[in-house]
Amino acid sequence: MKKMYTLTLTIMLCLFLVGCNNFSFISSNSASSESQEYDEDLLTMVVPYGSGGGTDVFARFMTGPLSKHIKNSPNIQAENIPGGGSITGANEYITSYERDGTNLLTTSASTHIPYLLGQSSVKYSFEELTPLVGAPTGGVVYGSKELGIEDGFDLGKVEEKLYYAGMSPTGLDLTTLLSFEVLELDAKAVLGYEGRGPARVAFEQGESNIDFQTTSAYKQNIEPKVEEGEAVPLYSLGQIDENGEVVRDPQFPNLPTIKEAYEEIHGKKPQGQAWETYKHFLNATYTLQKVIWVHKDAPENTKEELKKAANALIEDEQFQEESSAILEDYGTYSQDEIERRINNMEKNISEDTLEWVREFLLEEHGVDVSKL
Amino acid sequence: MFESAIEALSMVLDPSRILFMCLGIGLGIVVGLLPGLSGTVGMSLLLPFVFGMDPFVGMALLIGMVAVVHTGDTFPSILLGIPGSSGSQATIMDGYPLSRKGEASRAMGAALFCSMIGGIVGGIALYLTIPIAKPLITSFTSPELFMLTMLGLSMAGLLAGESPSKGVLAGLMGLLIGSIGSAPAITEYRYTFDFLYLSNGLSLPVVALAIFAFPVIITMLTSKESVAESGQLNSGVRTGIGDALKNKFLVVRSAVLGSVIGFIPGLGGSVVDWLAYGAGKKTVKHNTFGQGDVRGVIAPESANNAKEGGALIPTLLFGIPGSGTTAILLGGLILMGLEAGPRMLTTDLSLTLSIVWTLVLANIVGAILCMTLIKPIARLSVIPGEKLVPFLVILLLIGAYQSNYSWGDIVAFLVIGLLGYVMTILEWPRPPLLIGFVLAISAERYYWISIERYGWEWLGNPIVIAIAILIAVLLTGGTIMKRISNGLQKEGV
Numbered sequence: 001m002k003k004m005y006t007l008t009l010t011i012m013l014c015l016f017l018v019g020c021n022n023f024s025f026i027s028s029n030s031a032s033s034e035s036q037e038y039d040e041d042l043l044t045m046v047v048p049y050g051s052g053g054g055t056d057v058f059a060r061f062m063t064g065p066l067s068k069h070i071k072n073s074p075n076i077q078a079e080n081i082p083g084g085g086s087i088t089g090a091n092e093y094i095t096s097y098e099r100d101g102t103n104l105l106t107t108s109a110s111t112h113i114p115y116l117l118g119q120s121s122v123k124y125s126f127e128e129l130t131p132l133v134g135a136p137t138g139g140v141v142y143g144s145k146e147l148g149i150e151d152g153f154d155l156g157k158v159e160e161k162l163y164y165a166g167m168s169p170t171g172l173d174l175t176t177l178l179s180f181e182v183l184e185l186d187a188k189a190v191l192g193y194e195g196r197g198p199a200r201v202a203f204e205q206g207e208s209n210i211d212f213q214t215t216s217a218y219k220q221n222i223e224p225k226v227e228e229g230e231a232v233p234l235y236s237l238g239q240i241d242e243n244g245e246v247v248r249d250p251q252f253p254n255l256p257t258i259k260e261a262y263e264e265i266h267g268k269k270p271q272g273q274a275w276e277t278y279k280h281f282l283n284a285t286y287t288l289q290k291v292i293w294v295h296k297d298a299p300e301n302t303k304e305e306l307k308k309a310a311n312a313l314i315e316d317e318q319f320q321e322e323s324s325a326i327l328e329d330y331g332t333y334s335q336d337e338i339e340r341r342i343n344n345m346e347k348n349i350s351e352d353t354l355e356w357v358r359e360f361l362l363e364e365h366g367v368d369v370s371k372l
Numbered sequence: 373m374f375e376s377a378i379e380a381l382s383m384v385l386d387p388s389r390i391l392f393m394c395l396g397i398g399l400g401i402v403v404g405l406l407p408g409l410s411g412t413v414g415m416s417l418l419l420p421f422v423f424g425m426d427p428f429v430g431m432a433l434l435i436g437m438v439a440v441v442h443t444g445d446t447f448p449s450i451l452l453g454i455p456g457s458s459g460s461q462a463t464i465m466d467g468y469p470l471s472r473k474g475e476a477s478r479a480m481g482a483a484l485f486c487s488m489i490g491g492i493v494g495g496i497a498l499y500l501t502i503p504i505a506k507p508l509i510t511s512f513t514s515p516e517l518f519m520l521t522m523l524g525l526s527m528a529g530l531l532a533g534e535s536p537s538k539g540v541l542a543g544l545m546g547l548l549i550g551s552i553g554s555a556p557a558i559t560e561y562r563y564t565f566d567f568l569y570l571s572n573g574l575s576l577p578v579v580a581l582a583i584f585a586f587p588v589i590i591t592m593l594t595s596k597e598s599v600a601e602s603g604q605l606n607s608g609v610r611t612g613i614g615d616a617l618k619n620k621f622l623v624v625r626s627a628v629l630g631s632v633i634g635f636i637p638g639l640g641g642s643v644v645d646w647l648a649y650g651a652g653k654k655t656v657k658h659n660t661f662g663q664g665d666v667r668g669v670i671a672p673e674s675a676n677n678a679k680e681g682g683a684l685i686p687t688l689l690f691g692i693p694g695s696g697t698t699a700i701l702l703g704g705l706i707l708m709g710l711e712a713g714p715r716m717l718t719t720d721l722s723l724t725l726s727i728v729w730t731l732v733l734a735n736i737v738g739a740i741l742c743m744t745l746i747k748p749i750a751r752l753s754v755i756p757g758e759k760l761v762p763f764l765v766i767l768l769l770i771g772a773y774q775s776n777y778s779w780g781d782i783v784a785f786l787v788i789g790l791l792g793y794v795m796t797i798l799e800w801p802r803p804p805l806l807i808g809f810v811l812a813i814s815a816e817r818y819y820w821i822s823i824e825r826y827g828w829e830w831l832g833n834p835i836v837i838a839i840a841i842l843i844a845v846l847l848t849g850g851t852i853m854k855r856i857s858n859g860l861q862k863e864g865v
Contacts, residue, residue: 051416052703192557197692
């Protein structure tokens with residue numbers, strides 16, 4: 001009898017414990033997925049680059065203003081995952097970070113290019129991500145005074161051999177190299193420099209005579225040279241507008257774009273596969289240079305809250321003031337706009353464009369994309 | 373510029389800035405002390421805090437940290453034979469033997485004093501080059517940079533010790549290991565075997581730690597004795613400082629060399645200690661470098677602190693980082709609302725000058741602080757090895773792991789470590805391997821650029837020819853001298 005008593009008690013206890021467990025399990029589950037309350041207090045921002053680089057600085061800067069507009073003002077913690085030219089970190093974000101909306105990812109042009117080229121090591125895809133914040137940058141191509149020309153319209157008359165100093169054909173240089181291809185410039189690309197800084201020194205030494213810099217580096221270092229007469233601005237890489245056309249860069253309203261330069265030199269509008277490819281890469285590497293993402297299959301309410309915060313940034317005057325140095329005065333896109341632009345980009349990419357750029361890289365620069 | 377220099381000094385001496393500088397110094401010494409953590413780590417730790425700071429305060433914090441890393445990193449190099457950071461590898465060559473003789477205090481006294489002098493020289497170099505920085509930096513074209521990397525590689529021959537052929541082979545092995553990962557010019561991966569981890573190549577902290585520390589750990593475990601063979605510790609900080617003062621020309625020479633190498637962009641400051649060590653070995657008379665000669669500690673320690681002052685020149689004025697640490701410093705500048713560039717000499721001149729002052733002050737404070745630490749820390753060398761090893765293993769693994777936060781770091785540490793151990797058993801010199809590793813990418817980069825840009829024309833460049841002659845003299849000089857002296861001896865007989 002005593003045995004039965006113990007047994008019943010044990011069974012009851014077990015049932016009770018199981019019941020409790022079940023109950024708490026269900027309730028915790030429903031709290032996170034069904035409730036409309038947003039109550040996160042810690043978000044993680046994955047930065048697939050090492051500390052101190054441009055993208056890291058951008059990401060760290062954005063954590064503050066972004067957090068301010070999210071309900072509860074959660075702390076946003078930057079987490080650097082360097083390596084693999086940013087592929088490692090972006091892959092890891094897709095494969096091993098929880099898709100509960102508490103993990104964000106910041107990417108940059110050098111994360112976008114391997115994806116666009118379809119490199120086999122890339123495990124991330126824009127289709128699995130929802131963009132929240134996007135910011136552009138611009139680029140200006142300039143030449144040495146030795147070329148003896150006044151502006152980009154005279155590029156066709158240059159007699160000297162053009163040398164271009166760059167880093168790698170599959171990095172940010174790709175867009176500039178494509179612009180030479182569009183303009184049919186015969187510039188010898190000497191690649192392998194350590195960064196844009198050393199490439200600029202090469203320009204000053206005369207090791208190269210045509211070069212480009214992104215907006216703030218251009219304003220800091222090249223504009224004084226232009227005033228001294230040492231350098232001549234040739235054309236801006238331009239920006240892609242909502243309709244997918246190349247327009248003047250808002251930071252360089254007086255500088256003709258590559259499109260205008262082409263029309264002046266060749267007397268017709270640019271067209272053909274090279275031009276289509278150029279526009280595509282200009283969009284992915286400049287107009288959409290820095291993007292903050294969240295997993296697409298994160299809970300809807302969390303995503304809504306994050307989107308709302310991203311949209312609030314545009315109205316935030318304090319943010320615009322503080323961000324002018326880091327965003328090079330371009331500001332950020334609204335969340336709707338960046339999502340529309342990313343969708344357009346995904347839609348507009350054609351197999352022909354990819355085929356063309358792979359061919360271009362193989363023939364002009366000896367890079368076999370299929371082996372990367 | 374004097375007026376603004378004095379104005380900048382008064383800014384630096386503001387109590388709140390001094391406080392932040394001391395915070396930076398504290399962190400810098402800890403980061404230097406822990407094996408494997410270098411200035412890069414200290415910088416990434418501080419970076420989140422400088423956001424929005426007043427630039428003078430933020431710079432005091434960052435520069436205070438950078439200035440003393442190579443002061444603190446002396447401890448593990450001398451006491452344990454493990455590089456405290458990648459800039460103090462050469463200190464091991466003579467510092468560790470000294471500590472085995474029980475003369476750790478003397479070696480550290482000399483090293484810290486030289487670190488201080490080196491740091492001050494670096495600060496002065498930064499100050500002096502401000503007006504002439506621009507022509508100096510643009511004067512090194514790719515072919516010349518290539519020849520400088522060759523000059524660095526030829527040091528591998530000097531450090532080979534007894535057997536030059538083993539040294540050359542070790543150097544080549546280093547070049548081979550350095551070529552793992554993506555090629556500098558063409559997007560092409562070498563020896564990566566489809567591991568994404570290897571696509572960026574192996575990182576210097578992992579290789580430097582593995583090649584030096586791994587064998588030390590095994591020896592500690594097997595020999596079961598403390599670092600100081602006699603188990604006794606002689607005091608001798610003053611003797612050490614005296615040694616440094618006696619060799620004041622060597623100190624100044626090495627410090628100047630350090631700041632010059634630091635400021636050449638693209639050469640990579642990581643070899644500066646080896647270059648100073650090699651140069652010292654070549655120029656100091658009657659030396660016993662490698663067997664515990666205090667001058668073998670003086671040369672690299674004077675140079676590695678001086679390097680930081682030099683490396684700041686291209687960083688601040690051109691936005692070209694001369695080392696990993698300064699690369700992060702650039703990010704820090706942007707976070708404080710500044711940007712490196714010519715403006716650092718005009719509107720932001722006072723900030724640049726305050727950096728000079730911080731560099732000098734931090735080196736003095738850091739060295740004095742470390743001197744007071746010598747006594748307690750030197751006791752590490754009398755602790756039995758097997759009791760020290762567990763702590764060291766953890767520190768080393770953390771040190772290796774922080775370079776990429778990836779398991780690959782640990783695996784690479786073990787594999788390279790085993791290689792290092794095999795090399796010690798076979799008595800192959802390890803420094804050439806490291807020099808080869810560090811210079812592999814730069815050498816390839818500038819060779820490729822030179823050929824692409826100039827064809828073979830660049831071989832006629834007068835500076836290139838001059839450096840080539842220098843290399844030839846360095847490599848053959850010793851043998852020829854030996855032959856002459858041998859000949860003289862024979863005649864005498």
